[in-house]
Amino acid sequence: MTDEFRTHDGLTLRYRSWSRDPDGALPPVVLLHGFAVHARLNWEGPGIVEALVARGRRVYALDARGHGDSDKPHDDTLYGEALMARDVRLLIDRIAADRVHLAGYSMGAVVALLATADDSRISRLVVGGIGAGAVEVGGLDTRAMPPELVSAALTAKDAADAPERTRGFRVLADASGADRLALAAQIRSVHRGALPLDGIKVPTLVLAGDSDPLAVRPRVLADAIAGAELTVLPGDHLTVVRDPGFAESLTRFLSEDRGPGTGTGY
Numbered sequence: 001m002t003d004e005f006r007t008h009d010g011l012t013l014r015y016r017s018w019s020r021d022p023d024g025a026l027p028p029v030v031l032l033h034g035f036a037v038h039a040r041l042n043w044e045g046p047g048i049v050e051a052l053v054a055r056g057r058r059v060y061a062l063d064a065r066g067h068g069d070s071d072k073p074h075d076d077t078l079y080g081e082a083l084m085a086r087d088v089r090l091l092i093d094r095i096a097a098d099r100v101h102l103a104g105y106s107m108g109a110v111v112a113l114l115a116t117a118d119d120s121r122i123s124r125l126v127v128g129g130i131g132a133g134a135v136e137v138g139g140l141d142t143r144a145m146p147p148e149l150v151s152a153a154l155t156a157k158d159a160a161d162a163p164e165r166t167r168g169f170r171v172l173a174d175a176s177g178a179d180r181l182a183l184a185a186q187i188r189s190v191h192r193g194a195l196p197l198d199g200i201k202v203p204t205l206v207l208a209g210d211s212d213p214l215a216v217r218p219r220v221l222a223d224a225i226a227g228a229e230l231t232v233l234p235g236d237h238l239t240v241v242r243d244p245g246f247a248e249s250l251t252r253f254l255s256e257d258r259g260p261g262t263g264t265g266y
Contacts, residue, residue, distance in 0.1 A: 002069070005094045007087055009078060011071040015062040015091060016040065018049055023056030027099040027123065029254060030091065031061040032084075032108030034129060035140075036173045036183055038068030042105055042241065051247040055255055062091055064108070065186075072182035079189035081107065081139060085114035092121055101254045105129045105241065106214065110139045110191055117199035125200065126250050128207035129237055131215035135224045139191035144213045145169075147187045154184040172238075197224045204228040205253040209240030229253070 004014045016039055029052055033042035039061035043049050052059050063070040064084050088111060092100055102122045104112030106129035113134065116122045127134075133141025145166070153162035153170040162170045173180050204225045208218035214237050222230040233245045240246055 003094075005090055007065070007083075007090060009083070011065055011073065011078065013062060013065060013071065013087055013091075014069040015060055016044075017058065017060050017095075018053050019058040020053050021056060022058040026057060026255065027101055028058040028060055028095060028097050029101045029103065030088065031059065032088065032102070032104035032111050033061070033064065033067065034106030034108055035186065036067075036169055036178055037176055038063050038178075040068070041176055042108070046242045046247065048241070048247045048250060051251045052254070055251050057251075057254070060091065060095060062088065064111070066182035067178065072179040074181045074185050076185045076189050079186040081110045081114055081191040084111040085118065088112075088115040089119055092119065097121065099123045102126070103128070103250060103254070106237065107140060107186075107190075110134065110195070113195050113197065113200065114191070116202060116204075117196040123202055124254055124256075125202055125204040126207060126253060127204065127221075128241070128246070128250075129209075129212065129215050130218075130221060131206075131208055131212070132217035132220035133214070134195055134221050135197065136220070137192070138194050141214050141216070142190065142192070144216070147190050150187045151184045154180040154187070197221075198226075200225050203253075203256075205249065206230045207240075207246060207249060208232050209235035209237060209243075211235065212237045212240060 001017050031043045101124040103126035109127035109130045116125050149163045149166040153166040156162040159170045206222040208215040222228040231249045233243045
């Protein structure tokens with residue numbers, strides 16, 4: 001099912017939901033996708049939604065501003081992970097959940113960290129596709145993914161004219177039918193400040209591919225979050241989500257919380 005809501009700054013964001021005999025003892029799961037893709041490509045395609053639904057979970061996946069079926073303005077001031085974290089809080093309001101589990105990948109992982117530090121309704125967290133850069137740089141690892149080069153790749157007249165180092169983002173955007181100018185606005189507004197990792201007090205799992213250049217040294221991130229667990233799987237930034245261990249690790253970790261206060265009013 002697809003639904004939508006309006007943001008504080010007037011955008012319409014769309015999200016999808018799935019369920020099959022939901023387990024009332026567990027809160028809903030909210031999924032946040034990565035840069036240049038959308039909810040279905042990041043989460044449904046690799047089988048992660050199905051793995052969660054098969055375990056009795058109700059699942060919500062948001063198309064972030066600038067992505068998928070959500071509004072795609074070209075104004076840099078309407079982007080950045082802090083605004084996206086505010087959108088997540090609105091989504092939780094929308095589904096009327098007292099407690100949720102949150103999982104984010106890459107850009108979505110940065111959003112998930114910001115949202116979790118600021119919203120007590122999030123009781124369990126999974127972040128994937130990020131590593132030491134989240135601690136040492138703040139947000140996505142701009143050392144491996146220079147925003148100015150990604151923006152240049154996205155706005156180049158032709159993919160062949162894109163900087164070779166970031167041409168893959170142009171190819172990904174074209175393959176997913178993305179609005180490249182909206183993506184360029186987001187990457188120019190990428191979060192660059194320190195993340196409030198010491199404000200995250202909920203059980204957290206860090207998932208990373210062993211050959212992901214955007215998630216190098218993930219132990220640094222896991223150590224910066226109190227009590228966080230780390231699982232490293234085979235794969236790079238694009239392929240690790242399709243490793244069977246990714247869905248299994250995520251669903252198993254999110255199945256361990258059966259405390260009181262399950263969200264209602266779905």
